[in-house]
Amino acid sequence: MPGNQPAIRTNVDIRHLNSLGLPCRAAGWCRVHHWSALQQALADPRFAQQPHLILGGGSNVVLVDDFPGLVIQPDWHGIDIVAETSRTVSIQVGAAEPWDRLVRWSVDRQLHGLENLAAIPGWCGAAPMQNIGAYGVEFSDSCVAVDYLDLSTGQSHQLSAEQCQFGYRHSIFKTTAAHNWLVTGVSLQLARQAPFKLTYPGVREALDAQGISEPTPAAVAAAITRIRQRKLPDPASLGNAGSFFKNPIVSRATADALLEQHPQLPHWPAGEQVKLSAAWLIEQCGWKGRRTGPVGVHRQHALVLVHYGHGNGRQLLHLAGNIQQDVNNRFGIALQPEPKIIQSS
Ligand SMILES: Cc1cc2nc3c(=O)[nH]c(=O)nc-3n(C[C@H](O)[C@H](O)[C@H](O)COP(=O)(O)OP(=O)(O)OC[C@H]3O[C@@H](n4cnc5c(N)ncnc54)[C@H](O)[C@@H]3O)c2cc1C
Known part of the structure; x- marks a missing residue:
């Protein structure tokens, strides 16, 4: 059906489609919302022998090269x-909905x-890709x-959620x-009533600062947004x-050995293992706030690598390395990048 044909644009600049603002030209680009359009796009002889890249908001990718x-x-x-019950509301959400729009819809x-x-x-x-998480809660x-x-x-x-094999930044x-x-x-299934998780540092204080002693979901979302x-x-x-590296998860023995030498190293239980603060490890190595040309480490957050503009993915990867x-x-400790690195070689 001609109406189902996806409009494929060629040689597209996708710099504005990734939150790092890295320069990248894609040989082809399209938006699709049904299988027949996808099928036609994938069968297009110009791209059939080439890889394809599924892109959402582009906030967790590092585009290193032009995409062929x-x-x-x-x-x-x-x-x-x-579905609704007296206690829960079940919802179905399309892949292209912005995550924060869903959060605001729910609160x-x-x-x-x-x-x-x-x-x-x-x-x-x-959201399911890396099981997004923040402030003690995960997708x-x-x-x-x-x-x-x-x-x-x-x-x-x-x-099912169980079949998704969710873990820390993993699925x-x-x-x-x-x-x-x-x-x-x-x-997703959301609750009409549930205890809040406010133990993460700063959340309770942010609510107190607003004089909120009995928060609503909207008040918690607003505090966390601030x-x-x-x-x-x-x-x-x-x-x-966002965070460029995952917090490393190590054995209890490895953590104990490190903590003996560095008792101030922030750490949290992770099942039988221990999660270490990657930000602390990076900061100790003197990287926080350091800039090398067009890329650097954010001055307030050692886990966040930044692109000041006019740089490229190779320079960012070099810094990360x-x-x-x-x-x-x-x-x-071997730090693992959190975003998906997209490179041809
Ligand atoms: C300022 C900032 C703060 C952040 N804070 C957090 C945080 O607190 N917690 C957290 O977990 N993450 C955080 N992130 C990372 C990022 O926002 C999340 O990982 C987010 O879920 C990525 O969504 P996206 O649509 O931008 O994915 P993209 O960057 O477009 O894609 C990421 C990966 O998923 C694949 N993908 C995307 N959509 C689909 C799909 N529909 N089907 C199949 N594969 C797909 C892509 O191919 C790619 O491999 C942050 C990022 C930024 C920039």
């Missing part, structure tokens, strides 16, 4: 209530569950299921099994992808 294939942005929209309806995840950039379809806490299209077969599937969608999957939507705005650079004015090397040499 087709960049596909999903266009599934909508936030729909699919406006006095629903609990997403308030701590306010102001995280990106789209809902990417997996509310997720019921994820719908995806297998691009190699055109079949739609649904995975099945980050594994090779999922390399050809496009998330079309997510199903804290984040103070701490994190806005990609609209300074390119960044130097940080990784220093942390490894000094502490014996």
Whole structure:
């Protein structure tokens, strides 16, 4: 059907489609919201032999080179209530809905569950990828299921939250099994009443400062948004992808050995293991606030690498590599990048 044909643009500058603002030209770009359009786009002889890249809000990717294939942005929209009980509200959300719009939609309806995840950039379809998390809450806490299209077969599937294998900044969608999957939507269950998670440093204080002793979901979301705005650079004015490295998770023995030498190293339990503060490790190596040409480490947050403009992905990766090397040499810890690195070689 001609009406289903995706409008593919060629040789597209996608600098404005990634929050780091890294320069990149894509051989092709399109937005799609049904399988037949996707199928036609994937079969287009200009791109059939090339890789494709699924892109949401571009807030967790490092575009290193020009992209030789087709960049596909999903266009599934909508936030729909699919079931309600006296205690819960179940919703289905399209992949292209901005995550923070969903959070605001939920807190406006006095629903609990997403308030701590306010102001995280990106789209809902990417939320399951790394199981987004902040202020003691993760996407997996509310997720019921994820719908995806297998691009190699055109079949739609649904995975339950358990099948998604959620972990710390991890899910099945980050594994090779999922390399050809496009998330079309997510199903969440929110609560009409639930205890708030306010133990993360600064949250209770932010509410107190507003004179709020009995918070609502909207008040918690607003407090967390304010804290984040103070701490994190806005990609609209300074390119960044949020935390560039994951907090490393190490064995109890490794943590004990490190803590003996560095008792001030912030750490948290992670099941049988221990999660260490990557920001602290980086700061100890003297990287916080350091700039090398067009890229650097944010002066307020050692985990956030920034692009000041007129740089490129290679320069950012070079900086990240130097940080990784220093942390490894000094502490014996291998830091892992959090964003997806997109490079041709
Ligand atoms: C200022 C700032 C603060 C941040 N704070 C946090 C935070 O607190 N917690 C946190 O967890 N993250 C945080 N992030 C990272 C980022 O916002 C999240 O990872 C977000 O979920 C990425 O969404 P996106 O739509 O931008 O994904 P993209 O960057 O577009 O894509 C990320 C990855 O997911 C894949 N992908 C995207 N959409 C789909 C889809 N529909 N189907 C299949 N694959 C897809 C892409 O191919 C890519 O591999 C922050 C980023 C910034 C810039």
